[in-house]
Amino acid sequence: MSTVTRSASASPCMALNGIVDASLFPLKSTSDVVNLFRRSLTSAIEPDLTLLSIVVGYIELSLTTGEAAQAAQAAQATLGGSSDVIMGNSVPFPVVTHELIAGLYKKFQNILSVVEKPKPHRQATRDIIKKVSDVIWNSLIRSSYKDRAHLQNLYSYLSGNKLDCFGVALATTAGCQLLGYRDVRLAISEDHAWVVFGQKHVESIEVTWHGKGSEDKRGQDIGAGIESGSWLYLGGLAVVCERGMEVAAICVALNISLSANSDCVEVAELQQQLLWLLYDLGHLKRYPMALGLLGELEEINRTHRSIGCEQLFREAIESSRTHYHNHHVYPHIFQGNYYNRLLKYREAFAAWANAADVIRLYTYQCRDDEEIYKELLDIANELIPYVMKTESSGHSARSIIRDSEVFANLLRFYDGICQWEEDSLTPILHIGWAKPLVTNITKFDYDIRSQVVIKLPEDLEAEQAAALEAKKAAAAVAAAAATAEALLHLEGNNNNNNSVVKKDEKPKSELPTTLADLTAACGEKILNPDFLLQGGGQPFADQKQQTAAVVAAEQTTSSEATHNNNNNCSNSNNTDKEAKTSTTTSNGGSSNTLTQLSPSEANETQQQKAQHKEAKLEESSNKSNALVEQAPLAPLVDDYDPFEIMLKRPVITLYSQKMKGLKDLLLAEKLNTHAISLQVTAQSVASRKVRGVADNRQPATISATITAISSAEGIGAGGGGGNAANAAASGASSASSGDSSTLAATRPKRTRRE
Template identity: 85%
Template sequence: MSTVTRSASASPCMALNGIIDASLFPLKSTSDVVNLFRRALTSAIEPDLTLLSIVVGYIELSLTTGEAAQAAQAAQAALGGSNEVIMGNSVPFPVVTHELIAGLYKKFQTILSVVDKPKPHRQATREIIKKVSDVIWNSLIRSSYKDRAHLQNLYSYLSGNKLDCFGVALATTAGCQLLGYRDVRLAISEDHAWVVFGQKHVESIEVTWHGKGSEDKRGQDISAGIESGSWLYLGGLAVICERGMEVAAICVALNISLSANSDCVEVAELQQQLLWLLYDLGHLKRYPMALGLLGELEEINRTHRSITCEQLFREAIESSRNYYHNHHVYPHIFQGNYYNRLLKYREAFAAWANAADVIRLYTYQCRDDEEIYKELLDIANELIPYVMKTESSGHSARSILRDAEVFANLLRFYDGICQWEEDSLTPILHIGWAKPLVTNITKFDYDIRSQVVIKLPEDVEAEQAAALEAKKKATAAATAAATAAALEASLHAEGNNNNNNTVVKKDEKSKSELPTTLADLTAACGEKILNPDFLLQGGGQPFADQKQQAVADQTTSSELSHNNNNHINNNTSSSNNAEKEATTISNNGNNEANSNSNSNSNNNEQQQQQQQQQQHKEAKVEEISQVELASSKQPAVVDDYDPFEIMLKRPVITLYSQKMKGLKDLLLAEKLNTHAISLQVTAQSVASRKVRGSGTDSRQPATISATITAIASTEGASIGGSATSAASTDSFAPTRPKRTRRE
């Protein structure tokens, strides 16, 4: 194969025409590989998926399945057990030569030569993509290799014709790119992969199979899977990759396993550095699974100074919430298992409950949901019982068994699983689930269980209706207050244009009987302060309390009398509005008769006093208006509101599943009827069909008020004989941290 050597500083590292830059080879270290990826991701030409997958695939298989890896496994076995860690065993980094990569690249081009290349600016069609996947599918070895590890890269395909389901999807995407179809993109859920195409990437096509069966789905649209409510397709909210994210998928697919109990440190280090490169370039922002995997690697071996694994787990959750409407389950499982490893059991229970809140959005499909089923079964039957057993010893006041919120999160966890089971053709909660559930519930005393406030959806709907009605009333009251303020301001501006006698007449009118007609009420709004009780409830006087008005008038009269050297005995208990009005008018008349200069001075002082009173009224009306507007924004207070409950911070949850709603009284009973609880949990589900959409479920999961400061990684014990180890599964979900590592 002919090659062209270019300057490494003046050209991209490769071109999508089979001509590979030989100046970057050989690759002799992890840093060389990272530099190759950096050049591919930052050059003007889009990254070549074929080249990058061949490179990392060769390194992965050389270090995990080659002679050096076999020698390392033999040495580990000689140490006598999977719990031992091999120290100081250095595996030489494989040298990646230009001839090796160019030869395999050429081979892939030859395989795809039967597919027509596109005309200029032509987009891919379903038939073209199906033909590419047919070529790859028909060249695979028909054997059990698809259930083994290290089969997710193009090196495995080109050197041994072996691929798992994700490998086929990746090979199809890379093949379409190599042919020149730029609109074909890889789509990834948490346990499956397919292809999207078209100008807006809205068309989809299956190009592989899923699970352990041999039947393929190639050529089908994924709409049927979305409509079935299967977790496998994430409700249509899977990760749709750009080229940089497809490179991230290649890195996530790296399998660092040497065996079921040990990892290859060299491959883990390469994967960690490549993911940090992609993180810094912004390609992991919309990829929750990659963020979670990077968090796991940092948990085992921290390499970044400023970003911790907890921050990465938090970003994984935020990515799922911001870009995928919180439809991804694994980020929450990452969080719960991570906290569990740190012995932060309260946070772990909250995170596991959040994972169940996501899974409730789907309907259980037996074969498609096998991987997530095993994860949740592991949590329910292995991790939680172990925590309960640990915490029950000693039973201190700081134990989670004395925390009502932990009990509420436990109920929320099982409520999500029960709702996941509803409408499924296959039941989930058999007796193997029921026994640990009953045992876990009995660990909590009645005084702790009784603190949890359990509500049903119909209760929530009634509260929401009451809150809406209260908001409407508050809005109407605020509108009335604002209207009154506007009327008073208008009348005040009109009054300023009149003489002092007009002001006095206005005071006379204000002391008259309260208006009863709508016209009088409207006119008096400019003179009186509206009574909030009258506006909100319709009772009492239309205007402010008369005693307050009497005190204000008395103060004004006293000040005027003092300024005019007229000492009048003001007895507030016996005086009334009429007497004070007459006194005010008489004093003004006497002042006017005594001296013209004194009259002018008194008029000015009186006008200032009136203006101050008017400004006070305006400020008071504005204050009332602001209070009403603020009250309209506050949540409505329901009839059963208990301040003591808020003081104790009693956890409140809403149970949505039919099974858990039936357990409400049993869970809060002083003496638990374990037999009745077990029967209810294992009963056949009779729930109505869930309403699903392209975004979120119509019923939003309940949440518990809890402060969560970190996001977690996936870890858990194996589920007896039914669990499949990370080294022997075709799932491309991130592997859990292994119990032993070779260093």
Template identity: 85%
Template sequence: MSTVTRSASASPCMALNGIIDASLFPLKSTSDVVNLFRRALTSPIEPDLTLLSIVVGYIELSLTTGEAAQAAQAAQAALGGGSDVIMGNSVPFPVVTHELIAGLYKKFQTILSVVEKPKPHRQATREIIKKVSDVIWNSLIRSSYKDRAHLQNLYSYLSGNKLDCFGVALATTAGCQLLGYRDVRLAISEDHAWVVFGQKHVESIEVTWHGKGSEDKRGQDIGAGIESGSWLYLGGLAVVCERGMEVAAICVALNISLSANSDCVEVAELQQQLLWLLYDLGHLKRYPMALGLLGELEEIHRTHRSISCEQLFREAIDSARNYYHNHHVYPHIFQGNYYNRLLKYREAFAAWANAADVIRLYTYQCRDDEEIYKELLDIANELIPYVMKTESSGHSARSILRDAEVFANLLRFYDGICQWEEDSLTPILHIGWAKPLVTNITKFDYDIRSQVVIKLPEDLEAEQAAALEAKKAAAAAAAATTAAAAAAEATLHLEGNNNNNNNNTLAKKDEKPKSELPTTLADLTAACGEKILNPDFLLQGGGQPFADQKQQAAAEQTTSSDLSHNNNNINNNNINTSSSKEADKEATTTSNGGGGSSNMAQSPSTEAQMQSPSQSQHKEAKLEESSQLELASSKPAAVDDYDPFEIMLKRPVITLYSQKMKGLKDLLLAEKLNTHAISLQVTAQSVASRKVRGGGGADSRQPATISATITAIASTEGGAVGGGAGAGNATSATSTDSIAPSRPKRTRRE
């Protein structure tokens, strides 16, 4: 091709910025390119972004847009290749020569020569970065390339003066590195890229545009976008790259598309191997979108024996939660679409609901949020209706239509979208959203819908207030017993001195209850929150301070066996009592997780005071059994162990936060659905008050876990426990006969 020979006259002795030895060239295979990247990433000198972007860009364009690739594409079209199938184009791997790369590298240096190089230890300024972006911007062909493929690398820029918006941000970062400004870093959200700089990388600057047009944002700070609550900037929790992560961004930006319906096997293989190299070196742990993309590539073609694509999707979600307060939407969409392709619809609904829990943290911005809007619209109006149609074709008890948890997740999904719409200048839920929503709801019978416990934030506030009052009452009770506890401790100490002349058997019997008593007033007060006080001790000041110790003392007095046998019985009683208390605590915690009543947490202790010891132990055993059942339900059940009746007995609890969905509470649980009223409520104009969102500070950011949660059951496979250039999305299943009906379809973004 003409682009291959345009710079062949460059000097072959060029040292490529002193980082990569010319002896590594030519590159004739995928392994040669991976070896080049490994050498760059493990060298004590930071990797050269310009060099690596030119190399992979040349390979990508040669295999996907070259003359031979076009001929292969035409041959595939003549054979009637199916859609969504990765196909090889039978093009030999392009030979990457040192002369070619050196010539383009020198050209980029010449373009940047008009920018002042830094003095020793000098950091970049907003003016310097703006000037670098101006140089790149002014040399581009005047046209918008938002939806064009293969424009995210420096080879596209240096050979054809074409870049999309991510390509401009990458070129600006690489240009600053080439000039010697080491503090400039690339920042990436899920659909945009900009630059951060300064010693702590807290200053930011726009260097490109976003959207269908080419409106100039260069030189602006991103603070306004963060304050607007736009998903485009992820609330200030975007991926701020180190050099290794910038190399990962170059690899993620590789576009494997050969045509609308086929991908290039060679480029996909190169991208997959490079991402595994970066994964092994630890450069992807803070890059959720890269982990998700690697998971999709592994789903198409498994290359790693020990790490599955499902595990990679989980790691992407964990990365978003651990490093970005769960403000990234795509990791959950990756997982949900993956489960949907495997026909695991329960897990898919939970993952999609988790994605809606994240999007509710933002306010919808029509132009900036176009990509994520398309994703959610596709889930709501294509994937979910298809699943509902498939599942409603029979009357199997295994159908998700007989699962109240699925219905709760469906409501949680729409609740997140409705809250995303609140305070937006542009409505989201028009009649095109309302019709599928109403249809999906009507698929669930009344006996399934009525199992879902729907709460409102007002209910949670009342429960929290009641819990606070109960806590204050407990503190007052503990303070009231302080004086009596001090007197009891002194009395017990005096009795111990008077009983020194008793026989050894009685002395040893008295040692056990004394050893269990708190030795200080502070210990006694702290134990009041965990043990039940003895009424005799409170009223008369004598005897054991706690009820369980009173039971142990009575058991010791009625035992006439020898001392060793007696001590064994006491130890067994202590173990049983301890285990029952732990079960009581575990059951109480489970019943109150994520929106449960705080008053329920105190009911086991209150009832235990009013019941006999045998009744108390019986209730504790029941609580332990129920907690074990709930824990078992949170684990993925095997196909053979599936029990439809157990699914029907579940009582998921969900809290609705959006104004629209709160207004639907009574309609959703009615025996006969009023579909017209539901449709009117969903499409009504939102009049909600302004949502409180996390600004730029880390302390003010709230994780997505504060949104609606299903508390009765933990979803399987980590789906309900619950990054980026060039990310991918997935399509719905096209056939129920295949385990993976279709491969993930990727739409390349900035």
């Protein structure tokens, strides 16, 4: 490919003053265009959205809709090419001249000349942005109000007055930048675009429409759309772009389609190289859709040595979780479809279930959510049934129909869709959804389905309450144990004036030493002066004398034991047992006798003391156990069941009302397909919300569903259950005949990448 040498002193693409730098042109190859984008993104001056959109738009339309491209499509059709692969169209790369770009740039300036330019340091207002969008809106051809391909760039607008809804939002943002309003930024959800402005970019305004109609939303705030819970606005967590991310949006908007089943390889190569440039510069970190698109392009044509498409899909999911609280659905769909193409069905089911976990965060809006509805319908009614049919044709032990985790993810996928349907004014799961669901469930045998542990939110709340009570009981046990320890510590301390006996030290006598005992004995005994003055010795005088006698007796016993050491063992033992000394003292007519014990008897006394201490500990423990028994006990869950570990029993929680009603039916040994189908296609199980007011009245179909399910459980999965379900279905249809048309909605036909 040819390249153009640039001078080192050349200015960036333009200085936003209406003069396009002629030294940057002509552009004759993909590398020339990439160099133009690189200079724009790395310059001190912010990139010019108008210039870059015109350049890539001209290249896209020349390679996909020009006369040469049409001739290539005709030749491909003649050869019978019908496979969905990227194919070259043998069209030479268009030369982008300075005259062409400068002329279109000047035309856009003239269109915006009716809008007032800002004074220095002036920020945009709602009226200014509305006026810019009005100018662009009023110059469009009315027949262009459809989501067609190749209408998302300024070249399409300036050369043919055609733009789709994203193109209008991009043109409004570029127009505000061209006028000099630096605070206007593009905001992008997964299927819509609008504008944010202000110093902190917290104010928002609609500048376009959405869908196939031409309803005017310009000038409105997006707050109403966020409050409605629609996926279209991602709950207020859309991508708010900086200038580099707006350039990334221009590149993502490139449409590589030649026809419904072929793509232009030259446009795909340009898009892939531009996205890698933006990736290396760090402009895709907060843009999950761009990362997913780059992953798809890398899957088709690997160009990066170290980063593969699987890593890019993971980065897209991580970006959504980190920056947008996992409110973006498409990153999970990208990953699931990728694993499906690689025949990694277990991973695909998990990714699709994760996508359903995201969509459950929203409330279904019929017109606004059309695109994501079609994506989920494709997964539920085309991809999953094909996989199940393929896997059930063999008897391999590694088949996904023998994997309980796959069954759990299948239930999680449908649970997310059912919860998405709740509180919406339009039902989702008509009979076209129910038939594939029932067919897929019947592929799993009872021994596989029974391995899945299905929980409900009520069970989780009960477990949390039980865990809280158990925590309180444990705290009470700890407090009781601390109290018992403190009591034992007090009993082991000698609370004298200056000296404290440690708990491990053995007391020398059995006389009372606590304050209560001292107080009780003061009327009968004489206090020891040393104890009162210095804090040492025994508290009573008679205790001092008794202690001295005990010491003397111990010394006598020790000497006698030494003297008889050479005698035989039996004589020595008898002598030791008979050696006793008694001392008697009189006080006020009363007598106290202290008998010195032999060493063996002293050991027995110490054992009794230890037993007494253990008895107190046991008593404290009994008190603690009594406190635990008074508290409600949490249900015991055996987390270390070897059979559960061996089978790897998956645990899921069903949140939607429809799937919660199917819990027992799903785990039954014999499936009642009629009852399952009737429960899934019930018009509503949750309360309806009309203009913010909840309507708690349940349709007649719900009572019919409950009746059918109970009848089916009582009769079984045979003909009786089917008749009961059919009878309930007929009653439901007669009760809601007016809504039958909405339940029979069909999937709109669409072409690839549109």
